[in-house]
Amino acid sequence: MTEPGKSETRWQRKDLLGIRELSAEEVTFILDTADAFKEVGTREIKKVPALRGKTLVNFFVEPSTRTRTSFEIAAIRLSADVINISATSSSLTKGETLKDTAKILEANHADIIVLRHGSSGAPQFLAERLRSSIINAGDGAHEHPTQALLDLYTIRERKGAVAGLHVVIIGDILFSRVARSNIFGLLKLGARVTLVGPSTLVPREFEKLGVTVSYDIDEVLPTADVVNLLRIQHERQRKEYFPGVGEYIRLFGLTKDRAKLLKPDCLIMHPGPINRGVEIDSELADGAQSVILDQVTNGLAIRMAVLYLCGGIATP
Numbered sequence: 001m002t003e004p005g006k007s008e009t010r011w012q013r014k015d016l017l018g019i020r021e022l023s024a025e026e027v028t029f030i031l032d033t034a035d036a037f038k039e040v041g042t043r044e045i046k047k048v049p050a051l052r053g054k055t056l057v058n059f060f061v062e063p064s065t066r067t068r069t070s071f072e073i074a075a076i077r078l079s080a081d082v083i084n085i086s087a088t089s090s091s092l093t094k095g096e097t098l099k100d101t102a103k104i105l106e107a108n109h110a111d112i113i114v115l116r117h118g119s120s121g122a123p124q125f126l127a128e129r130l131r132s133s134i135i136n137a138g139d140g141a142h143e144h145p146t147q148a149l150l151d152l153y154t155i156r157e158r159k160g161a162v163a164g165l166h167v168v169i170i171g172d173i174l175f176s177r178v179a180r181s182n183i184f185g186l187l188k189l190g191a192r193v194t195l196v197g198p199s200t201l202v203p204r205e206f207e208k209l210g211v212t213v214s215y216d217i218d219e220v221l222p223t224a225d226v227v228n229l230l231r232i233q234h235e236r237q238r239k240e241y242f243p244g245v246g247e248y249i250r251l252f253g254l255t256k257d258r259a260k261l262l263k264p265d266c267l268i269m270h271p272g273p274i275n276r277g278v279e280i281d282s283e284l285a286d287g288a289q290s291v292i293l294d295q296v297t298n299g300l301a302i303r304m305a306v307l308y309l310c311g312g313i314a315t316p
């Protein structure tokens with residue numbers, strides 16, 4: 001592996017809290033660093049000593065399959081020691097505050113804390129109070145930076161570049177941290193972004209970010225280079241935002257008929273978890289244009305890059 005060039009320059013952050021605050025150069029630097037780590041995954045012995053002696057705590061207060069597993073495997077491949085804590089297995093259930101729980105982790109010499117939390121801003125709250133490196137693994141409806149980075153990586157890998165592409169994000173944008181992080185990252189790297197979904201979940205206010213909002217999926221699909229389907233996040237909604245699932249599929253679902261509108265080389269993406277048959281037809285999710293499993297594989301390289309870069313800055 002070519003040694004990633006952290007010392008040369010361009011990475012000075014102990015925390016990764018969101019994409020919004022990163023420069024385009026920092027985003028590209030993470031993607032380039034991930035290139036070097038992706039090669040490690042092709043070796044017979046998929047391990048490097050980059051974080052030997054460091055301790056990583058995977059602290060997931062909300063459920064996760066992909067992100068938690070990916071961070072754990074990434075840390076193991078970097079030779080870090082890993083501890084997993086969930087909401088139900090921690091003293092949060094006994095009334096301990098997030099700050100006190102995190103202070104305990106730091107007192108146990110946790111170098112890196114990967115936090116998923118239902119409250120927007122929870123990772124920033126810890127980052128301002130702890131010397132440990134804090135990595136945001138998804139906070140409320142705010143940001144999910146490593147998901148956006150792995151999405152950008154997958155697009156760049158398949159299309160050669162992100163700049164100039166038309167990326168269409170479809171579904172529940174209002175409650176989606178994935179959408180927010182993707183919007184920031186895609187615009188920084190020069191893509192054109194269109195958001196599509198029910199007006200209740202895709203308010204026109206999003207246009208202030210520099211994207212286009214559309215309520216007509218059939219008009220938008222033929223010009224898309226990438227479509228990214230998002231799940232309806234019922235767990236974050238306190239009321240119904242559209243009449244029903246059947247209505248949603250009819251108006252916004254990527255059905256087999258609707259997929260005929262796509263260019264043959266249009267990438268179909270989904271961050272998961274998928275509700276098959278709702279936001280995307282099940283066969284399309286597994287079809288030739290789908291890069292959903294590539295996203296998962298690339299997530300490992302991205303998380304290795306992020307842990308390597310931030311873990312080298314933290315000094316607990």
Ligand code: CP
Pocket residue numbers: 063064065066067068138144147271272273
């Ligand atoms: N994409 C994503 O964040 O999935 P998980 O909730 O399974 O981590």
